[in-house]
Amino acid sequence: MALYELFSHPAERGYRAGLCSKAALFLLLAAVFTYIPPLLVAFRSHGFWLKRSSYEEQPTVRFQHQVLLVALLGPERGGFLAWSTFPAFNRLQGDHLRVPLVSTREEDKNQDGKIDMLHFKLELPLQSTEHVLGVQLILTFSYQLHRMSTFVMQSMAFLQSSFAVPGSQLYVNGDLKLQQKEPLSSGGLDVRYNVSVVSGTSPFAYDYDLTHIVAAYQERNVTTILMDPNPIWLVGRAAEAPFVINAVIRYPVEVIAYQPGFWEMIKFAWVQYVSILLIFLWVFERIKIFVFQNQVVTTIPVTAAPQGELYKEHLS
Secondary structure (H helix, E strand, O other): OOOOOOOOOOOEEEEEOOOOOHHHHHHHHHHHHHHHHHHHHHHHOOOOOOOOEEEEEOOEEEEEEEEEEEEEEOOHHHHEEEEEOOHHHHHOOHHHEOOOEEEEEEEOOOOOOOOOEEEEEEEEOOOOOOOEEEEEEEEEEEEEEOOOOEEEEEEEEEEEEEEEEEEOEEEEEEEEEEEEOOOEOOOOEEOOOOOOOOOOOOOOHHHHOHHHHHHHHHOOOEEEEEEOOOOEEEOOOOOOOOEEEEEEEEOOOEEEEEOOOHHHHHHHHHHHHHHHHHHHHHHHHHHHHHHHHOOOOOOEEEEEOOHHHHHHHHHO
8 A cells, every 4th residue: 555645744843951051041142132133223224213204195275365466667656556455455555556457267177176276367457658577476375285184374376577678468377386394294283374474454564565475474384386487478568458467376286295103103113123133033043043953052952753753653
């Protein structure tokens, strides 16, 4: 009758020694050198703790219909015309006040429930002797992020262009880009910048000074700017035609920097630690087998017969 190997199992060999023996001390040192060095290597590699991470999100942006305009003229009429949606500002302008015609349209191109762009048009009526040489324009927005922390702020787009030749129209097509000086938190509600960019109820001219507004805005750690590298200045205005500002402002998907939470930091650190630990486990396992098999430290070997051998003997 032919015999076949039906089952096999590796033989186990134990090594016995006292708890105060050299063998026990060797195992203690081997455990220390197995588990501690990977932690030091991962930590010293500069990146063990994940302090900053990023993700992509399209913000929820809505135009707040707040506008502040200063049109720079030639030497006539004191050199500028101004208008805003803030009545207190308009009362301060006196003869420099000129009310334009403003039209806006927000568009959701991909029908995902979030506004993708703003179409803004402003027509400033001019007299035949008035010529626009430059424009300073502030538009305000409500800007929200929701994927990690709920971040809500009121932001602005500041447009400034000036030319030596009088213009008939300024065309802008740019992105409202997020700028961060520090990462956002990974959870909770952040409304520290949910305050008006322009103090629209203030009766003081200082609060409407563009230098003051921009300086206060830049003190924030999170802002938005209008990215348009090539504004187009069109010339050749008819005598009674208005000066036109035509702007298309897009709300693109942003890469948001944030501070990871506790569990995300632990997960990132654990992956680094274990990847190095596996190498140390393999190396020290071979070292321990060599030390005990060759009796480098004194122990009493104990061999346990595998069950497979018992089965073989029974079948024979």
